Amino acid sequence: MDEAHFGYSFKYLKNKPVKELNGDQFLKMCQAEEEGLLTIDICIDLIGVKGFAGDQMYFDEIKQFYYRDEFSHQVQEWNRQRTLAIERSLTQFLYPQMAKELKNKLIAESKDNIIKSCCRRLYNWLKVAPYRPDQQAEEEEDDLMDESQGKGIRVLGVAFADSRDTPVFCSLINGEGEVVDFLRLPYFLKRRNAWREDERDKKLQDIENLKKFLISKKPHVVAVAGENRDAHMIMEDIKRTVSELEQESSLPAVGVELVDNELAMLYMNSIKSQTDFRDYPPLLRQAVSVARKIQDPLVEYSQEHVVKDDLLNALYCEFINRVNEVGVDVNRAISHPYTQSLVQFVCGLGQRKGSHLLKILKQNNTRLENRTQLVTMCHMGPKVFINCAGFIRIDTASLGDSTDSYIEVLDGSRVHPETYEWARKMAVDALEYDESAEDANPAGALEEILENPERLKDLDLDAFAEELERQLSCRYKDLRVPYRAPNTEEVFNLLTKETPETFYIGKLITSVVTGIAHRRPQGESYDQAIRNDSTGLWQCPFCQQDNFPELSEVWNHFDSGSCPGQAIGVRSRMDNGVGMTVHCRIMKIDIEKFNVDLTCRTSDLMDKNNEWKLPKDTYYDFDAETEDTKTEEELKKKQQRTTYIKRVIAHPSFHNINFKQAEKMMESMDQGDVVIRPSSKGENHLTVTWKHVDVREEGKENAFSLGHTLWINTEEFEDLDEITARYIQPMAAFARDLLGHKYFQDCNGGNRKKMEELLIKSKKEKPAVEFVTISPDGFRYRSQMFPTVNGLFRWFKDHFQEPVPGITPSSSSRTRTPASVNATPANINIADLTRAVNALPRNMTSQMFSAIAAVTGQGQGQNANTTPAQWGSSQYGYTGGSSGGICNAPAADGDAHDDPQLLVHHPQPADHGYAPVPLLHPLVLPRTHPQQPRSSSSSQHGHSSNTPSSSSTSSRGRTPQKPK
Numbered sequence: 001m002d003e004a005h006f007g008y009s010f011k012y013l014k015n016k017p018v019k020e021l022n023g024d025q026f027l028k029m030c031q032a033e034e035e036g037l038l039t040i041d042i043c044i045d046l047i048g049v050k051g052f053a054g055d056q057m058y059f060d061e062i063k064q065f066y067y068r069d070e071f072s073h074q075v076q077e078w079n080r081q082r083t084l085a086i087e088r089s090l091t092q093f094l095y096p097q098m099a100k101e102l103k104n105k106l107i108a109e110s111k112d113n114i115i116k117s118c119c120r121r122l123y124n125w126l127k128v129a130p131y132r133p134d135q136q137a138e139e140e141e142d143d144l145m146d147e148s149q150g151k152g153i154r155v156l157g158v159a160f161a162d163s164r165d166t167p168v169f170c171s172l173i174n175g176e177g178e179v180v181d182f183l184r185l186p187y188f189l190k191r192r193n194a195w196r197e198d199e200r201d202k203k204l205q206d207i208e209n210l211k212k213f214l215i216s217k218k219p220h221v222v223a224v225a226g227e228n229r230d231a232h233m234i235m236e237d238i239k240r241t242v243s244e245l246e247q248e249s250s251l252p253a254v255g256v257e258l259v260d261n262e263l264a265m266l267y268m269n270s271i272k273s274q275t276d277f278r279d280y281p282p283l284l285r286q287a288v289s290v291a292r293k294i295q296d297p298l299v300e301y302s303q304e305h306v307v308k309d310d311l312l313n314a315l316y317c318e319f320i321n322r323v324n325e326v327g328v329d330v331n332r333a334i335s336h337p338y339t340q341s342l343v344q345f346v347c348g349l350g351q352r353k354g355s356h357l358l359k360i361l362k363q364n365n366t367r368l369e370n371r372t373q374l375v376t377m378c379h380m381g382p383k384v385f386i387n388c389a390g391f392i393r394i395d396t397a398s399l400g401d402s403t404d405s406y407i408e409v410l411d412g413s414r415v416h417p418e419t420y421e422w423a424r425k426m427a428v429d430a431l432e433y434d435e436s437a438e439d440a441n442p443a444g445a446l447e448e449i450l451e452n453p454e455r456l457k458d459l460d461l462d463a464f465a466e467e468l469e470r471q472l473s474c475r476y477k478d479l480r481v482p483y484r485a486p487n488t489e490e491v492f493n494l495l496t497k498e499t500p501e502t503f504y505i506g507k508l509i510t511s512v513v514t515g516i517a518h519r520r521p522q523g524e525s526y527d528q529a530i531r532n533d534s535t536g537l538w539q540c541p542f543c544q545q546d547n548f549p550e551l552s553e554v555w556n557h558f559d560s561g562s563c564p565g566q567a568i569g570v571r572s573r574m575d576n577g578v579g580m581t582v583h584c585r586i587m588k589i590d591i592e593k594f595n596v597d598l599t600c601r602t603s604d605l606m607d608k609n610n611e612w613k614l615p616k617d618t619y620y621d622f623d624a625e626t627e628d629t630k631t632e633e634e635l636k637k638k639q640q641r642t643t644y645i646k647r648v649i650a651h652p653s654f655h656n657i658n659f660k661q662a663e664k665m666m667e668s669m670d671q672g673d674v675v676i677r678p679s680s681k682g683e684n685h686l687t688v689t690w691k692h693v694d695v696r697e698e699g700k701e702n703a704f705s706l707g708h709t710l711w712i713n714t715e716e717f718e719d720l721d722e723i724t725a726r727y728i729q730p731m732a733a734f735a736r737d738l739l740g741h742k743y744f745q746d747c748n749g750g751n752r753k754k755m756e757e758l759l760i761k762s763k764k765e766k767p768a769v770e771f772v773t774i775s776p777d778g779f780r781y782r783s784q785m786f787p788t789v790n791g792l793f794r795w796f797k798d799h800f801q802e803p804v805p806g807i808t809p810s811s812s813s814r815t816r817t818p819a820s821v822n823a824t825p826a827n828i829n830i831a832d833l834t835r836a837v838n839a840l841p842r843n844m845t846s847q848m849f850s851a852i853a854a855v856t857g858q859g860q861g862q863n864a865n866t867t868p869a870q871w872g873s874s875q876y877g878y879t880g881g882s883s884g885g886i887c888n889a890p891a892a893d894g895d896a897h898d899d900p901q902l903l904v905h906h907p908q909p910a911d912h913g914y915a916p917v918p919l920l921h922p923l924v925l926p927r928t929h930p931q932q933p934r935s936s937s938s939s940q941h942g943h944s945s946n947t948p949s950s951s952s953t954s955s956r957g958r959t960p961q962k963p964k
Contacts, residue, residue, distance in 0.1 A: 027110035157291030264289035348387025506612035672732025
């Protein structure tokens with residue numbers, strides 16, 4: 001938060017009372033707090049606050065209401081408990097809630113202040129009445145203009161851009177604000193005294209074109225857009241041109257005014273301007289807006305900008321106040337569409353009713369001749385009519401004899417239709433007419449009063465009648481402040497686009513050097529010419545020119561103005577350009593000459609004595625600022641301090657750099673490259689930056705040379721090449737092998753969560769499916785018989801990684817189960833094959849069976865109670881009994897390193913016609929597998945006539961159960 005930051009004045013505050021906050025200061029504090037630049041603490045009891053000398057606490061005041069002044073031990077203990085309770089309720093509940101509520105209230109008040117400031121600025125824009133030219137000049141040329149120009153003032157708007165190569169555009173609007181003509185001046189920004197002759201000629205040609213345009217159109221005023229300081233030059237050229245035409249009696253007096261183009265810049269790029277003037281360039285549209293603004297600021301500002309927030313509502317109300325104060329001519333809004341935006345601000349109408357009113361009048365192709373037609377023709381309701389009738393103005397004079405309808409002269413005043421009778425009565429009383437007479441005409445009395453308002457002065461009017469008197473004296477008189485030219489300070493702010501809050505004495509700025517400033521010689525200093533004895537020539541004491549053979553030529557040098565004077569500084573401009581950029585501080589501002597005195601001395605820029613800096617807040621904590629400044633300086637010094645001794649070692653990998661510099665250097669190096677640098681541990685250590693290897697040196701001749709022996713932990717090396725060859729390069733090779741392995745995965749530097757996600761994803765993509773067979777003796781899986789489900793799962797977790805018995809690994813197919821559709825050829829009779837395979841073990845002796853099982857490796861872990869016939873009849877993957885499937889899947893919560901999970905499910909019926917009997921519902925085992933007691937209700941199992949094993953009996957003599 002430097003001097004240019006909005007929070008510089010309150011960067012450190014201490015014990016500032018809430019009542020001392022003003023304007024939007026607290027909102028700025030909250031904004032700085034949101035940006036993380038400061039913290040705000042709202043305290044009620046300030047005894048614990050550093051630097052607060054008071055000793056009064058709200059806690060002590062509140063405690064008195066709950067404290068009993070007795071001396072017994074029991075009462076003292078209760079007082080202590082009450083104190084703890086009060087302290088807890090205040091510090092933990094009430095104080096934080098109060099601070100939160102106070103903060104919200106202060107923010108709301110700050111926002112209200114901003115809204116009021118915006119409304120005040122908008123009011124200052126809207127309160128200005130239209131420009132009024134010199135009355136005498138206006139009357140002199142009234143007869144020379146035709147009626148097409150309109151009854152208002154004609155304005156010539158002038159707009160230009162920053163670039164000198166961009167043409168100047170002029171737009172002429174008539175009294176109704178409509179564009180009637182325009183002019184393009186491509187070389188008007190060139191200077192009259194330009195170095196190039198062709199530029200001077202083109203400038204003069206543009207001036208002649210402007211003269212012809214002014215003579216033919218005769219505008220009342222020329223409005224120049226205040227884009228930058230070039231506006232001064234344009235105004236001077238136009239004033240000189242107008243003055244020449246006045247002297248030739250070719251043109252009456254024409255005003256030249258400078259106008260703020262802030263609104264015109266917005267209008268120039270808006271959709272509305274592109275719709276109104278599709279073929280106009282942007283600068284010409286800006287010129288139109290500048291001309292309309294000086295003609296009537298209220299109409300130009302009331303454009304359709306919709307923003308839904310509190311600020312808009314406040315600005316909308318400001319528009320409503322000003323529009324209803326001036327009144328709206330509905331007929332003019334229909335004739336000139338650019339003024340239709342005023343209708344929406346009429347009280348009682350709004351956007352929808354206002355647009356509907358204009359739509360009805362357009363559809364009927366008629367004018368609004370009296371306020372009564374708002375009800376009869378526009379079908380306006382009584383409430384809306386009462387609200388808006390007094391603010392809709394009808395120009396009764398322009399209607400004249402063009403209509404047969406009754407023209408109510410009061411429709412052109414602010415008098416509401418409800419009080420028309422009072423106005424007529426006032427006119428009759430002022431003229432002392434006899435109301436009982438048959439020829440009494442109140443309307444005629446009104447017309448007579450309007451022609452001679454002085455007759456009203458004879459009446460004794462109260463407060464309400466005074467308003468009627470004003471309306472009868474001057475109907476709908478514009479109550480806005482008359483237009484005045486901007487003063488010197490306003491012109492400076494207008495052209496520099498600065499304000500006293502942004503451009504002030506003491507502000508730090510950057511400027512570009514454009515030349516050398518000189519002080520002209522004056523008075524007695526002319527006699528100080530110096531003669532060079534060696535050459536015999538005379539030298540100017542100011543510009544140091546030394547080639548004058550005679551003293552008289554030195555005097556001629558002074559008189560002709562050729563001497564620029566003594567150099568006293570540099571000229572600069574405060575914008576971007578070619579030249580040396582310097583940091584300066586403002587010392588003086590001359591708003592009349594647009595000059596600023598700057599200083600670039602180091603002492604002034606630092607300003608340790610606070611002579612130029614912005615004033616701090618009254619409650620600014622200078623001690624805290626000094627303490628933080630010292631801490632920052634010490635930290636900077638510590639960071640800048642060299643933590644290693646520069647060494648003189650001739651090796652291509654050695655560099656006298658620190659760790660940060662080594663990191664940056666190794667960004668572009670390959671894996672295994674090293675950087676050897678001095679160590680921060682002292683002169684007896686080096687650091688090899690690859691894996692931050694600490695090398696200990698021994699046998700050093702001095703602090704700058706390399707030691708005779710080098711040690712890494714307990715291993716000795718003779719020189720740096722040996723460290724690279726025997727230590728670094730082997731590890732780098734191993735690292736390259738690891739990084740280049742097919743199983744290596746980039747996990748963002750070994751992110752465990754990322755590795756787990758990759759493992760889970762790989763397991764989900766390739767699940768293994770196996771089957772469990774149900775028999776009267778239990779569960780058969782991988783040629784093993786298990787009496788309980790828990791025993792089956794326990795064995796699976798211990799042996800799930802072993803190869804499946806009887807399956808030869810094949811790279812051509814990943815199908816593991818014979819039940820797969822692709823595993824069984826279509827031309828084989830499954831039933832015959834199954835009966836043959838089932839009969840084979842029954843015809844074999846136990847010795848033959850054991851020998852075959854030993855060779856194939858499928859007899860390991862065989863249940864002792866299972867006969868060879870039973871074992872052989874239970875082929876892997878398909879049996880005559882019911883079967884269920886087991887899927888090897890990763891853990892449900894993403895832990896790929898825990899025990900595998902099992903999924904038991906019903907297999908789908910195979911194509912060979914053997915319908916399996918339902919076994920178990922789908923089941924997912926939990927991650928932990930405690931030993932469960934065997935349930936009394938065993939799993940369901942059944943038999944089928946087509947199943948060979950259905951006729952077999954258990955070796956334990958069990959009787960098959962019926963299917964449930």
